[in-house]
Amino acid sequence: MPRVETTLWIQAPVEKVYQIARNNEDFPNFMDDVSSLTIVEQDGLRVVSDWVGVIPTFGLKVKWRQEDVWDESAHRCEFRQLSGDYDAMSGTWQLSEEDGGTRFDSVLDYEYKVPGIGPLVTKVVHNLVVKNLAGVLQALKERAEAS
Numbered sequence: 001m002p003r004v005e006t007t008l009w010i011q012a013p014v015e016k017v018y019q020i021a022r023n024n025e026d027f028p029n030f031m032d033d034v035s036s037l038t039i040v041e042q043d044g045l046r047v048v049s050d051w052v053g054v055i056p057t058f059g060l061k062v063k064w065r066q067e068d069v070w071d072e073s074a075h076r077c078e079f080r081q082l083s084g085d086y087d088a089m090s091g092t093w094q095l096s097e098e099d100g101g102t103r104f105d106s107v108l109d110y111e112y113k114v115p116g117i118g119p120l121v122t123k124v125v126h127n128l129v130v131k132n133l134a135g136v137l138q139a140l141k142e143r144a145e146a147s
Helices: 014-022 024-029 119-146
Strands: 003-010 034-043 046-055 060-071 076-084 088-098 101-111
Touching: 003 119, 014 024, 014 088, 014 101, 014 119, 024 034, 024 046, 046 119, 101 119
Parallel strands: none
Antiparallel strands: 003 101, 034 046, 046 060, 060 076, 076 088, 088 101
8 A cells, every 4th residue: 555654844832733634524615626525423532524626737636534543641643444445545745843843744645546546646646645635735834834
């Protein structure tokens, strides 16, 4: 299963970044690649939401239901797709205090199989996933540093 690991440093306190990341219902308001996000279930630190992502390069939408489990003391989120367009998707967000700001480590494991596609298309899909994840983290960074 392909894995995408990204680290980003944000010039904002870890608590502030954590609160922005936890408020995922607000993502469509400042993330270009998130068309909509609807909370369908919330029980304490466990949140289930329906996502619609946009792949502008191909004019496509990707839909999935995701479970997030937050750990406030560790500033960590473990997430996984419950259903949707990916064959499998899971990962973690880890926020840590570093150099007067926040280090944001993201790990995403995914499987997206399209019957009959070759290695070239698989690489294109991987590059789109990498670009999308980088865009999500950059949007969180800009939001945290601006406010």
